[in-house]
Amino acid sequence: MRTKILTLCLVLATSFVACKKSEVATGLTDLKLTTDTVYTSSQARNLNLVYFVPNDLDTLPAYERRLSELMLWTQNYMKEEMLRNGYPNKTFGMFADLAINRVKIITIRGTKPKSDYSYSGGAGNVQAEINAYFTANPTEKTTEHTLVILPRYEFRPDGTPSGGPFYGMGRWCFALDYEGMDIKNLGKSDTEGNRFSVWFGGLVHELGHGLNLPHNCQKVSENATLGMALMWAGNGTLGKSKTFLTATDCAILNVNQIFNNDNKTYYGAVNARVTKIHASYSVSKAAIVLSGRFTSNTKVNSIVYYNDPNVNNEGVGVNRDYNAVTWESKAIGTDSFYVEMPIADFQYKDASPYELRLKLVHENGTVTENSYGYKFVNALPVLDFSTKDEISKVGWSIAAFSSQQSGAAAANVIDNNLSTGWHSQWSVSPAATYPHFITVDIGAVKTLDGFTILNGDRRAVKNVDILYSTDGINFTLANNLQIPKLGSIQNFAFNAPLTFRYFKILAKSSWDGEQFAQFAEIGLYKN
Incomplete structure (x- = not known):
């Protein structure tokens, strides 16, 4: 058996293969079979999926089966959303053995108790130990994107699990595993199903952050047709009701390192800036119309527009941008953009100020940003940030x-x-x-x-x-x-x-x- 598996690994080497001997539950009884698992991927770079266990805890029952099934579901969910937005056959790479419905999960036993991996401040300790593991095992890391799942630390009196870090940090994201994290609960609306939707939806939401996605919400017109944006409050709806990736999300994922099977360098420094912008409100279109030009030393694939309202002085930016409504357009030629944003799709049209974050999505996955302020007055946008024709500085x-x-x-x-x-x-x-x-x-x-x-x-x-x-x-x-x-x-x-x-x-x-x-x-x- 071992000889055959080694031969298969050599044959599939060009498809990026990882071999592992593991215990696999049959799913029919409590009997476990020892088998040789062959994890393969058609992509050069794949999600680093880590199950991190504090030294005073243990893995949870059937975690490999449960999380494998959920991650395969998530991979297909993102593939379908990418297709719906015009990007066929694109999703994140992940090592898997589809014959037994398993994905490659790197299980790392922490050196410290769970108190050192707390929700607040504990992520750094987790990262340090995972980075040490990758340093010692460099072939185990094929990408800059890492999803870390930790077993729940305890249950609250009402049955809600709680635990360690659960958020995104750059290209790292953290989530929680508990016994009910099982695909059998997908779509259920009972107590267990509602709890599952929150925690599994939260996992996929945080994975979105780890894949470079900021928060954003659905347009008003999308509520009825598409439902809830994943990067807004999709952690309460995923699997139960319509939950989707916005066009903006998919434009960013389209240039993500692990959504592409190539060998080019991703996330390198880019020198880019919007050089001219014209903003106006078109009465005939009932829309904000933006156009302009940019300069960049790296090709721009898409331009995305985040309209982030400062409702009730909540602020704007990271963790205050859930209600940002977004649009996406393709670059016109090599240096221009144009978009129409109907104001009927804005939920907030009171006196709340807005920050417009116009982002250039470069082909190497880097996203550069320019921001502008505006507001609504009497339910109409006041846009005064168009580029001015400055006087010459000769003689200054x-x-x-x-x-x-x-x-x-x-x-x-x-x-x-x-x-x-x-x-x-x-x-x-x-x-x-x-x-x-x-x-x-x-x-x-x-x-x-x-x-x-x-x-x-x-x-x-x-x-x-x-x-x-x-x-x-x-x-x-x-x-x-x-x-x-x-x-x-x-x-x-x-x-x-x-x-x-x-x-x-x-x-x-x-x-x-x-x-x-x-x-x-x-x-x-x-x-």
């Missing part, structure tokens, strides 16, 4: 500055290069502290309507005063402003046209609460 110079860091000079904010910028002095002790300022001489007196600014990716300024002068000595306050930390060029109109030659930005605070300040570029425009 820096008249004064509070400090500058070597390599990040004040002059960088007027060099028309968005990849350079100014940073307050920090390397010489004591570091410069707030307030910080830069004064620009635009070379001649001009009448202008507003200014633009690209805030820093780090050390971004927050509250600023904008001042102007004709002589560079006597300055008048134009505006007190809060500069969003959005990673895109922001427009700020003066209350009325101003006539000046000198323009000062006085930064009074930072978004991170630190004493340092940074921004990349400033400009001026006339309507």
Whole structure:
């Protein structure tokens, strides 16, 4: 038997084979048979599936069978959703022996008790031990995506299991196993079925995070036809009612490392930016219409648009973006985009501010982001972030500055290069502290309507005063402003046209609460 299995491994080597001798339950009785299991995959890179057991716990009964069946179901579920969105024959790679309905699960016994692998803060300890295992067994890791499943630690009085980490962290995700995590409970609406839907739906939701997916929700029009978006609240509906991957999800998964069978490098650094954007509300289409251009050193396959409302001041961004409604469009040529977003598909059209995160989905799996702010007034969108035609900076110079860091000079904010910028002095002790300022001489007196600014990716300024002068000595306050930390060029109109030659930005605070300040570029425009 062993000779035959080794021969088979050699024959299937080009299909990426892993052989293991294991115990497999028949599913008919309690009898276990010892057999040689041959795990194969047609893909070069496959999900790292790890069952991690604290040293004061043991594996749960039939975990290999139960989790194998559920993971195979999940693999097919994502394949069907990818097909529905126009990506045939695509799902995540996974080693499996379909003859016995098993997937390859790497079982690792932890060196510490469950208290060291707690929900809060315990994920790092789990990662450290799994990384040590992969270092010692490098052929066991074929991808950067890892799903870690831990056995439940206990049951609460109401029968609900509880345990360790259960969330996504970059390309890692964590989930919980318990005795009821069994495909026989899929679709049931009784107590056990409802509990299963939450925990299994949660597992697949967190797997989505581990596969690069942010939160997002269904459009209003999709509620009746498609149901619940997995990356919203699908952990309460998966298997019981319609639960789907959005077009945005599938565009990102389409360039995922383990959804593609090739040998190219994934997730490398990309230099990309939206260079022009036009945003307007079309009355005839009853839609927000966005168009623009981008530059990128890596091909862009899709553009995805996350409209994240700040409802009741909940905030926006990670873990506050469940209600982000999204669209997807394909790149037009090599550098352009266009999309229509009907406002009937927005659930929230009150005075809540929105953050639009426009993301370029590159063919190497990297996603780059530009963000813009807007709001609804009287149930209609107010869009004032279209790219302005700035006046020329020829003849501009820096008249004064509070400090500058070597390599990040004040002059960088007027060099028309968005990849350079100014940073307050920090390397010489004591570091410069707030307030910080830069004064620009635009070379001649001009009448202008507003200014633009690209805030820093780090050390971004927050509250600023904008001042102007004709002589560079006597300055008048134009505006007190809060500069969003959005990673895109922001427009700020003066209350009325101003006539000046000198323009000062006085930064009074930072978004991170630190004493340092940074921004990349400033400009001026006339309507």
